Amino acid sequence: MASLIEHWTARRGDRGQLMLVTAFALAALFILLALVLNAVIYTENFATRESAGVDTIDASRYEYVASEAVGTAVENENAAGNSSYETMYDTVSRQTVIWSILTARHRATDARAVSVGLLSTTNGTRIVQNNSRPMTNVSNASDWRLVRDATAVGSFTMTVNQSSLVTPTNTTNAGELVDEGVYTVVFDNGTDVRQVFVYATGTNNVTVRVANSSGVLSPGCHASATGGTVTIDFVTRTVGGDHCSDLDALRTLDSPYNISYRDGANASGTYAVVTNRPAIDADLGDPDDGSSPYGERILYDATIEVRYVSPTLTYENVIRVPGGDWA
């Protein structure tokens, strides 16, 4: 009996040690598990961190706000009026520098080096007839050239008075319309020509037809006058707000081209043209003395260089910023 008790006692002693060893083993196992788990988490953390992606997004966002800021500076200059091209360039350049310095100050706190610089501007002209009068030049000549050697026309909208237009009797070809003195906007690049005829049909309608170099007339776009007028947009190619497929022919004309008016006395209304040419000549009046139509110096567009440097990304781009609501 005594030996049996001794045997149990000895076994109980063994089990106490075993528990201790097991506890130690378990503890070590948990620590190992924690280390493995941590390594997994650490790897996943790095794999999903979008550091490079964030930088590229940030760079393109900076480029966008930079183009907005320079665009606004150019638009402000254009709206301010008829200063010299040099003055307008200097003002925009100065504002670009200030904007660049201020934003660099902000972005530096995130370890980003940014800058914007004005590389160049395109000298352009805005030709405006604000008050409704015949489509003649400032000295009332009926046939005259509006724009010379333009490679781009930013906007060209015209509002014509329906009652002022000629109602031709023969409308089968361009020659007949010319003979009847129909008001025409002529786009001419020296080898190719597009004549846009604008005339009245019926009591309240306006018809726009385009003739190519061989004088073949397009079917025509029609619009009824609202408040006695119809608006024609030569850039977005609409007549009275609706798309005019006849005007699509203007897109196939190679630049540079001239824009002239023929028989301007046979139409009246208002218009505004923006071109990328510094073309102010004797046909146009001075905006400051109230004459019409007048030509005004504007900056057609600006070219800027944007730089964005972060620890993981160096980004440089040269972009063109339009000086108004044109492309």
Next chain:
Amino acid sequence: MVRQDQRGQAFTLEGFVAALLVLSSVLFVLNVTAVTPLSASASSQHVENQQRSVTTSLLDAAAANDSIKPTLLAWNDSLGGFHGASEKGYYLTCGFDTTFGKLLTRLFEDNGAACNINVRYVTSTGDLRSERLVYVGEPTDNAVRATAIVTLYDTDVLRSANGAATNTTVENASTFYASDAAPDEPMYNVVEVEVIVWRL
């Protein structure tokens, strides 16, 4: 019998030590992996990425529909604080009564997230200063941050409490937070709107 009693006490002690060891290693493991909703851990990394994208998109959307600027200009010039803000001059919730504020409410406040918004500007001497627009509290470890650059012009006018334009330009305002960083130019200042968002 006496020997057996002594060994029983030893067993109990060993048991306690073993339990202590097991419990402390469990605690250690939990602390090392530390996956809790508020800790900046891997489980919240995806949430953080998403939150950052949402915040950046919010700022881009607000810039696209011109709603950031009216909020920056919703300044009560006589009291020297934002309209409808606390007596300290800033808002205490992530949302207020402007278009931008309503966007914040819909995106963050209604979805269990909090935000702080600071407007940082450069003084005429070139120092960087910050004005609180929203201060909810101290952000947690997993807060994310997004910024947007807004250009203010001399002709920009302060807004009244209902969002309508007043006659006071930023240039003529007496208590407006940002000063004219370019006094001779039509540009007034370039401010950076900093949004810090975290889940509650």
